[in-house]
Each structure stands twice: as C-alpha cells, then as structure tokens.
Amino acid sequence: MDDLTREFLLESQEGLDRMERALTDLETRPGDAQLLADIFRSVHTIKGTTGFLGFSRLESLSHAGENLLGLLRDGKLAANADIISGLLSLMDMLRGVLRSIETTDGEGESEAQDSAMIERLERLQTGRASVAVAVPVLAQGAVAAPVRPVRPHKPRAPRKRPSHPLPDTPQGSPPPGFPEEAGPSREAEESPREPEPEPRPVPAVAAPSLPARPTSDPTGEVQPPSSPGTADSTLRVDVELLNRMMNLVGELVLTRNQILQTASADPGFALLGRRLDMVTADLRESVMKARMQPVSHVFSRFPRLVRDLALGLEKKVRLEMEGQETELDKSLLEAIRDPLTHSIRNAVDHGIETPAVRLAAGKPAEGVVRLRACHEGSHVIVEVHDDGAGMSLDRIRRKAVERQLVTPQRAEQMNEREILQLIFLPGFSTAEAVTSVSGRGVGMDVVRTNVEKIGGKVDVESHAGKGSILRLRIPLTLAIIPALIVRSRSQNFAVPQTALTELVHLSAGETDSRIERLENAALYRLRGHLLPLVFLDRLLQQSPRPSDAPCDIAILNADGRRYGLVVDGLADPEEIVVKPLAAVLREIGYYAGATILGNGEMALILNPGAIAQNANVSLSSETEEALSGDKNGARQDYLLVEAGSRRAALPLETVVRIERITRSRIERAGSRPVLRFEGALLPLDDAAADFIDSGDDPEAQITVVVCRDGRRHVGMTVSQVLDVTGGSQLQEAGSGFAAEGITLLHEKVTSIVSLSSIPPLENAVDGGPAESAFSLEEPR
C-alpha cells in the first residue's frame, strides 16, 4: 500500500471517529449548527479524497451521506433518532470498507448492501423516518422497490438539483427514482442559515434527553488528533522507531546505573555522573512522552457504545467524559481498551436502572455514566462511575456461594469491601446475568487480569441506591519499572514493586519457629492470619537452603493472590528496564523478563502472578480476607508514632496528613501551642509547647500529624512516624469488655492518642473565626 493510501485511511478513520462523537452529541443538541457542520465535513472530506484513489464504493456511500448531511446542515431537515441511527450505520459501513482496503487493498463488494444503505439515506432525506427505519440496512434484496444501481464512477457533470425536499410535509411514497441529488444548500457558505428551531418530537425509543440540563461537554474540550494548527509542527513517527528509542533509552538507563555505582575518587567524575543522571532522566521522559496518546483515542468510541446499549436496553443513559486529554503510553492505552469497554457495558447494563425504576426511586429517568481520567503521580486513574442502583451485596454473596467461590460461612462473615471483591473472581459473572449486551464469558475477572497484566490495579466501590465506581489504576509506562531485587541461592531476581505489599525479615533463630506448617503447606502468621508461603529456591529447584538460615519474606499480592515469597536476602530497590526474554526462558513461565542491574549483573524478573498460580495460591478472596479483613470490626489500622520517648497509636482514618515543619513555626495563641496551617490555626497537643520554649535550634525539623477530630482538625507533634499497622482490640480478662484507649500493635500494648484531649482554641483569639477552616459547625 502506498503512502497516500495509508494517509487516506488514517485520515478517514480519524474523521469517522470525530463523526461518531459528534453524532452522539447531536442527539442531545439536535440543532447544533457547529456539530452538523463538523459531521458534514467528515463525510465531505472522505468523498473529496476517494476520487483521487478511485474508491468508488466509498464515494457513492459518502455521497449519499453528504446529501443527507447537507440538508441537516442547512436546516432543511431536523435531525432525529432515525436519521442519527441511519448515519451511524453509514459510518459503520464506511469503516468496514476502510478496513477492507487496509487488509485486502480493495473495497470489497457488496452492491446490495450499498444500495440498501443509499436507499435508506435517501428516504431519510424525505423526512419519512418511519419508512426508513423499516428498511433493514443489511438485508440483501429486502427493498422491494427497484433500487438505483450503484454508480461505479462519479459522474463529472454537475447535476440538476430537485426543488426543495420538504421535511415537514410527508410526500406520498417516494417513487423508485426519487431524485438522488437532494443536494446541499445553494446558499453560499459564508451565510449558513440558522437551522430551523424545531427539534421534532422523536420517536419513543430515541431517549430524548433534556437539552437544558447542564452537562459537561463530552467532547468539546478535546482537540481531534489531527487538530488544525498542529499539522505543520508535527510529524508522524513509526511506532517501531519509538519502541527502538525506548529500548535504547533503557540501555542508557542501565549504563547510567552502572556508572553511578562505580566508585571514583575523582570529584569531577561524580559531577559528570550527576549530569549524566539528569540528562538521562530528561531524555527518558521525552521519549516516554513521544509514546503518549490522549485517552480520548479510546474514549471516543464510548458515546456510540453507550447510545446503542441504552437504546437496546430501553434505558436512558447519558455519558459524561472528563480528562480526555490525559495521556498514557500507547501500548497501555491499547491494553485498557477492552477492560474499559467491558466496564462501561456493565455500568449501562447492570448499573443504570430502567427509567421506570429510576423514577420510582426518585431519580431522574436518565442515568449518567461518567468516565473520568486523571493523573495521580506516576499513574493514570480511569474511573467508570454510574449513578445506578449500586451493587446488591446480598446478591453478590448469594451468587458467590452458588458458584462455590466461597463457603456460606465465609460469605456471612465478609464485610462490604470483601464482598465487592468477589465480583473479580473467575467464574463469578458468567452465566446468570447474561444479557445480549454484557455478553457471555467475559467477566470482571478478565478486566482485572488484563489491567494487572500491565501493572495496574482495579478497585470497586458501590453505594446502595446511588451507584458504583470502578477505578482502574494504570502505570504511565511499562518499559521501566521500579523493582525490588531479591537473592535466592546467590542469584538475583527482580520483583515488580506493584505486586509487593510488605517485607518480613526472619533472623537465623526465627525461621524454624516462625514458619509454620500445615502438613506440606508452609504458612506464616502475618498479624495473626495465615499466609501461604512459596520458597523461591524450591520453586526454581535450586540447591536447598538450610532450614534455619535467615531469610526474607516478600509479601506479594498478584492478581488478588496473596502469598509470601521466601528468599535468602534483599538488595536495594532499583528502577529496572524490562528486556524481553528468550523463548526458552519464557517457557518456564515464572519470568516476566530480564534486566541488567546497576552492578552489571543480570537478573530475571519474576512474574508474581504466574508463580502464585503455579504454587496453587488461591485466587479466592479467602486469603485476602483473612489478611486484610476482620470478622467483628475489632481490628483497625493505626499510625504508629513515637512521641517524646513513648510509642503511641493514631487511628489511621483520622490522619489527614503528615507535615514536616521547622520548630519556629509553632506559636502560642493564648496559652495553647498552635500552628498556622493553610490559613487557619491548628491547635496542637500539650507537648508542642515545649518546642516554643526550648532553646534548641529554631530551624530544627519536627513532624506534625494533622488529624481530624470530629469536625475540627488538630495537630500532634511526634518525634517520628514508625509504621502503619493493624491493631487488634484487647479485651478485659473476665468481662470480655473491649479495653478503651489501648490496642495491640506489633504484639505490644500501645496507647491510642485521644484527640479530644486537645482543648479547642480559646474564643478570645483575635482575628475572628480562627478555626473556621477546620471547624465548620462548632459554635464560636
């Protein structure tokens, strides 16, 4: 295929993508002149260029579309659901032909289909919508009336146009030879006529949405990929070349790592090393940027999807999209296409209720699916939010038990979060709720597997009656990942940080006693719960380690499988460049790739998911539940801090943020130590007063944990933050009453800081509502 044809295909596809978005928008804004002009132009451009390449099928199809669109653009015809459906079908057909050109270099032949489509579009021009709908698009020969043969070539001579087609006065049945050239306006373009302000009542199925409702414009803010103005300053680059560049940058990163680890006494060398470090980081970022594409590339197909789904299910659904400009590595973007599509199908199919149900529940008949993308550190978050009924915990529980994914007893004990996790189990969403829309066999487990395959995470939230949120967390790039380097029998292995949750070290004396066994299954008691262990040396059939040797356990969570990987030792975490594996290594199945470490040694990158599967670590939520959950709500997470010389616990849910400040920032308001913080005064604990009076270095740093106490915020000065950990409630011997103010952290009884013991600020503080930023409802 020559370059021009390729260019034509690309441009036409982009044009159709834009058209698709605009068409779905048109449904809510049927008279929008700008939209109509855009849609017209997409088809017009295709038609204008096909002639150069001699694609006659495309030409006659786009010609018919152009005619209809011309009427719409000039306000001679008002858009309705039939017309939009017709145009969408046309678009699908055009896409089909483009695909055929792409794969076979030819347009393919389907004269009957083409004629039916052209006939349909012509009928739509007459405004006789009901007739048009009755014409099956793809039915071959279903149209009884003799159909004008498709012209193989575009006649050059300008044709006569009929008098105005009359949209409002339905004509008798159109004669077979109804003038095909209901051409676009004769008005010069500089004076586009206002479209007739008569959005006609559309047929019942059309889900007329209320144009008055403020909607975030789903497409408005996004420039189409070929946006005017950038053409001259941009360049198309083969993705292969970008991949190669990324590889080379990877090599450079490795070399840099090695150079930085090379000790040298020469001070100049260190300086050069730092500069190399900076330049490499910059270069890497630039190349990564070159591989980025806005998520709109994937989002753009969804308005159509939602529209078609909603029509099929007789629901009213509006799709709102946010953050379409958010960029993601091209390969990752491709990878989330299917999971996202599935999630949106789910939201429309299972999330949003039928209009009747919604009205009965006091909600607007039209449901909203919101698709949102944004950056969060080195990740992109994509959320699919629906304002439907939320997920029924009972139904999930029942279904999971029915499918034997969990025992009835276990299911009873699960808390809400754990129950929601069940939907990600394989086999959960296969049979029952299969509608023609959600399809068969693809469940949320596939969504999770696909997302985790690219180092991402999936999370779900649901509120009864209010809807659900599915959240995908996707890394920005795949080529360079942070990893922990572990050693097993003096070999290096890299464990991707995304799978790593925590590390446990067992010293020589401890290994035997702390690693427990249930027959042949090795287990570790992590915070009181049993975690299956996998010994890397045994898995890889290395020479076995003495059973009492010290070891480290890397606690991993791979695709929902939690286990501890037992290794000989740990090295520093490193940013590693993922290199593909030779086939012979790939076949072993435990490795995700290979890399070269900073010290020049090679390391295989472990695939935590594959290892878990091989070791039979269950995907069932039971292990997860055992580790993260609690049965009676008695467990809570705490921030473990050192204050003064004592250890103390702050309930994690109250912690707002942790601030490092210089001592001199602590001031006195009345008799209380306070901190000016985000424009308001933050009351501090008593001990903070010591920092004001002490003669120590006023520039010394101290840590303040900002906590929520009821409706106000207070600050706790601590000497250091030690850990975040789960505590179990202690019971009084005999009575069984829960002990207050203390908890068991790391097997030590630890007192819980009482935030309410920090008194409120005195009202006399000058400057009015000093606490206003923090206490909205407290009386002054």
Add this chain to the structure above:
Amino acid sequence: MRALVVDDSRFIRNYLHSLFTQHGVECVEAVDGKQGLACLREAGPFSVALVDWNMPVMSGYEMLQAARADHSLDATRIVMVTTEAENDHIEAALLAGADEYIVKPFDEGGLFDKLRMAGVNEL
C-alpha cells in the same frame, strides 16, 4: 516558485505537496483559512495559493474574500479547490476574486493546466 496549499485534509496536502515538489515548486501548507491567510501575509510571497472550499475555523471562501481585500496579496494567484457538490459556489468564488477553480479529484496534468490557466507563469 512557491505555492501555498490550504486544506484541512492531510491527504490532499500531502498529495499536492508531492506533485509540487516533484516539479521543483516549494510548497507551504496550512490547515484552515485562518492559517492560510496568516501564511500569505507572513510567509509569502507565493505565486499561487490552492484553497479548499470547506474547512473548519475559516472557510476557503472567507479566506478568499479576506485575501482579495488585502491588496498586498494581489500578486498571488488564488485557485479554489472544490468538489462537484460545490459547483454552485464557483461563480461566487470567481466574482470574489479567485483566479481559477479546480474540482476534486484531479490529476497532475489537470492541476498544472489549471495553474497555467490561472496565469501562473513560472511553471
């Protein structure tokens, strides 16, 4: 010789670009009428501008009108590129000061014939 191509279609721009450069004509491209006008004023002089009719932001007709209102651009021949659907506009375009028009699709011979008819003599 220098030519300006104003078209929102990448395909058309590339096509014209390759035809022109094969003939040793330097080719500058713009994606809409507004950019085209800016090019005429700032990146000129051009012997000829090929201007598409239907473009976003500023249509070819609007660009033509603006260009002809600016007499510093009189030396540039303006050839409107249209499709058959726009035949009705041709007269308006010629009245507004276009030197020639050419209907898509066209080939190399057709293009250069039209350019000569428009009075582009450097070919």
Add this chain to the structure above:
Amino acid sequence: MEPAKAPEDVLVFENGDGLFGLFVDSVGEVLHVSDTDHEPNPATLEARRQALFNGAWKLKDRLLVGLEPDRLDPMRLASAFRA
C-alpha cells in the same frame, strides 16, 4: 497423620445413620479452642488433605489441624475422593 498399623485408640463418632470410628496413634490432650483463632485450609495444601482437613486453629506456638467429624464420615469420604 498416617494411619497407624497397630492402632491403640479409636475415636468413635456418631452421625445420622449410626456410628463410625477413627483410628489414631494416641490421644494427646483436650484443648479449648476459639472460633476467632480458626482459619480455613490454605489453598496451597494438597488436594487430598483439603478434603480431610477443616482448616486449623492458631495456637500460640503451633497450628492445630481441624478434623471435622462430618468430613470423616466414610460415606462422605468416598464421595469426596471420587470427585
């Protein structure tokens, strides 16, 4: 947990249909265990034991395998191992 060749003790259970016995090497002690210390079978346990064990109790310094009389019922065992 291998069945002993010369059993010295037999634990006798009663189910709906009658009695059945379990041969053991010896009986150690009687312990009181709490449900809060119980965990289901780890998935890494091999299949045959999965069928026999009913999880474990986490004692202070060791694990105590749970044998649920129901699961040891000869009729059930037969079906469990067929499956």
